[in-house]
Amino acid sequence: MMRRGNLIVIEGADGVGKSTLTKAIASRLGDIGFPIQTYAFPGNVRGTLGYLVYRLHHEGNALDVGEVAPVAIQAMHIAAHLDTIERTIRPMVDSGMNIVLDRYWWSAAVYGSVSGVSQDVLEALIAAERHCWGTLQPLVVFLIDCDRPWRKSEDTPAWRQIAEEYRKLAALEQTRGHVRVVQNHGCIDEIVSSLTDSVIGMMCPESHRRIPVDGATESARIRLPQSRRTPSMSHSPVCFTARSRELRSTEVFDTYWRFAFERQEVFFRRLEGALPPWSADPILQRYRFTNVYRASDRVSQYLIRRVQYTGEQHPVELFFRTILFKMFNRIETWELLERAFGGIHAAEFNVRQYDKVLDQARRADKRIYSAAYIMPPAVAGKGHAKHLGHLRLLERMLREDLPQRLADARSLCHAFEILRAYPMMGDFLAFQYTIDLNYSQLLNFSEMDFVVPGPGAKRGIRKCFSDLAGLSEADVIRHVVESQFDEFARRGLAFRDLWGRPLYLVDCQNLFCEVDKYARVAHPDSASRPTRTRIKQLFHSSGRLPVPWYPPKWNINHRVNPNKEGLDESD
Numbered sequence: 001m002m003r004r005g006n007l008i009v010i011e012g013a014d015g016v017g018k019s020t021l022t023k024a025i026a027s028r029l030g031d032i033g034f035p036i037q038t039y040a041f042p043g044n045v046r047g048t049l050g051y052l053v054y055r056l057h058h059e060g061n062a063l064d065v066g067e068v069a070p071v072a073i074q075a076m077h078i079a080a081h082l083d084t085i086e087r088t089i090r091p092m093v094d095s096g097m098n099i100v101l102d103r104y105w106w107s108a109a110v111y112g113s114v115s116g117v118s119q120d121v122l123e124a125l126i127a128a129e130r131h132c133w134g135t136l137q138p139l140v141v142f143l144i145d146c147d148r149p150w151r152k153s154e155d156t157p158a159w160r161q162i163a164e165e166y167r168k169l170a171a172l173e174q175t176r177g178h179v180r181v182v183q184n185h186g187c188i189d190e191i192v193s194s195l196t197d198s199v200i201g202m203m204c205p206e207s208h209r210r211i212p213v214d215g216a217t218e219s220a221r222i223r224l225p226q227s228r229r230t231p232s233m234s235h236s237p238v239c240f241t242a243r244s245r246e247l248r249s250t251e252v253f254d255t256y257w258r259f260a261f262e263r264q265e266v267f268f269r270r271l272e273g274a275l276p277p278w279s280a281d282p283i284l285q286r287y288r289f290t291n292v293y294r295a296s297d298r299v300s301q302y303l304i305r306r307v308q309y310t311g312e313q314h315p316v317e318l319f320f321r322t323i324l325f326k327m328f329n330r331i332e333t334w335e336l337l338e339r340a341f342g343g344i345h346a347a348e349f350n351v352r353q354y355d356k357v358l359d360q361a362r363r364a365d366k367r368i369y370s371a372a373y374i375m376p377p378a379v380a381g382k383g384h385a386k387h388l389g390h391l392r393l394l395e396r397m398l399r400e401d402l403p404q405r406l407a408d409a410r411s412l413c414h415a416f417e418i419l420r421a422y423p424m425m426g427d428f429l430a431f432q433y434t435i436d437l438n439y440s441q442l443l444n445f446s447e448m449d450f451v452v453p454g455p456g457a458k459r460g461i462r463k464c465f466s467d468l469a470g471l472s473e474a475d476v477i478r479h480v481v482e483s484q485f486d487e488f489a490r491r492g493l494a495f496r497d498l499w500g501r502p503l504y505l506v507d508c509q510n511l512f513c514e515v516d517k518y519a520r521v522a523h524p525d526s527a528s529r530p531t532r533t534r535i536k537q538l539f540h541s542s543g544r545l546p547v548p549w550y551p552p553k554w555n556i557n558h559r560v561n562p563n564k565e566g567l568d569e570s571d
Contacts, residue, residue: 005093006139006203009104013162015149017184018102024192026100040102042080050080070115074108078125082132105129110165139202140178143170171446194486201489246469252526253464256515261493264292268496270545283521288537289514293498293507295550302331305549308440318442319403320346326436327390329370351391358387376424412449428454435506439551451477451505456513463519463526480508499559
């Protein structure tokens with residue numbers, strides 16, 4: 001059977017370099033030997049509907065057509081897209097051709113919205129195109145982003161609004177498929193090499209990679225080992241550009257990617273029922289590390305499935321259950337409270353009664369807090385236990401209508417700022433709580449909005465890079481997220497993502513923290529002044545993993561469990 005081709009999309013505002021990059025990437029892939037074609041929406045090829053739409057849009061007067069309503073313009077663009085999909089793109093992809101497409105339905109969404117087209121009408125038009133695409137989905141969408149257009153004449157408030165709308169759309173679509181935001185700072189050759197590497201890694205993860213030859217980058221087709229074991233850990237420090245700054249990596253940065261690969265393999269091997277040991281890595285065999293994806297961890301899974309999506313979905317109840325659970329972050333404490341009160345409900349929350357139950361547990365030498373991260377005390381008064389202060393803080397949050405204020409937040413960062421204003425809520429804890437709330441239906445923002453590095457992540461970053469070149473730790477994490485496909489491909493690692501969901505900012509932040517721990521054993525000399533020199537938690541096997549379940553808005557549960565055992569997307 002003939003192998004189907006791939007769709008690679010280049011999007012962005014006018015003047016960011018889309019057309020140049022489209023042609024350059026296609027040329028590079030063609031030189032390697034991939035069957036490749038380029039196409040630009042709506043199209044400007046004589047004899048096509050796209051050509052007519054292009055002329056109506058840009059040369060209306062020449063065709064004796066006056067002003068056209070914005071909604072009609074977008075409808076014409078969508079019509080040209082539909083015609084091209086059915087008559088040109090789909091047949092070419094089905095024949096094995098790879099298409100690099102300049103613009104997608106994103107352009108109609110952004111330009112239509114900015115021009116004032118009714119959102120309901122715009123969504124209907126776009127729904128028609130998305131239906132036409134059907135199962136033909138992009139391998140990746142590259143959003144080319146710039147602070148300002150390359151042509152100064154286009155640098156207007158309207159252009160900046162369009163660029164911002166593209167960023168918002170990219171953040172939303174990152175939850176549904178492979179989306180990469182690429183900063184075009186003018187280094188075209190560098191960007192083309194990076195994007196080409198990324199595409200090759202996704203199209204042929206088992207048989208293609210980019211290898212350096214005499215300081216240059218040359219494409220080569222090689223056969224990778226059939227085994228999924230981690231390749232050798234050899235490393236030569238390299239310089240690479242992030243946000244126009246040169247970072248110099250250490251050998252720990254190489255370990256970062258190899259650790260991510262192997263730790264994710266452990267996750268899948270356990271899920272698939274393989275017998276232990278699940279890794280040949282002696283460090284992973286001996287010590288405990290969190291999952292590559294934060295949401296896959298045992299406590300996060302319990303939070304999502306049993307705390308957030310079981311029970312009433314009113315904002316107050318979602319907030320109350322989530323924060324109460326996370327303040328202690330311990331499943332046993334949650335179940336203790338459930339047994340004591342016959343269920344957890346904000347309307348029945350009584351600080352004195354909850355304090356009594358927890359105090360009894362504490363006096364019986366039962367742990368009520370997790371050791372995952374240290375909860376700072378909240379003011380409870382002299383002689384009172386720490387948990388009373390946390391219960392009173394939760395009571396205050398409810399009294400001050402915090403759930404509704406969070407539900408009305410404009411962004412993930414805005415929600416974080418609202419939480420951060422409360423006592424006990426340092427930057428890192430407020431960020432973690434915000435991510436937890438975003439798993440629920442209370443918030444619905446992209447995890448690519450922003451990131452707050454924790455202490456462990458900061459240590460890990462300092463071990464991975466000898467010089468940050470003036471970048472913040474958050475900048476470094478974002479760069480790592482944006483370059484993940486390239487970095488895995490460069491090392492010949494066929495990383496298994498989370499059923500189509502790539503690593504997000506919070507995941508890469510956590511990975512830096514875990515690599516900080518891993519490096520204490522693997523690279524004991526990696527920090528000039530190591531503050532921690534050993535890994536405290538040992539790994540204890542618990543056998544096969546239960547089938548995970550993720551926030552339904554991620555739209556991956558049907559891939560995780562095609563048999564639909566347990567809760568499905570609609571539960």
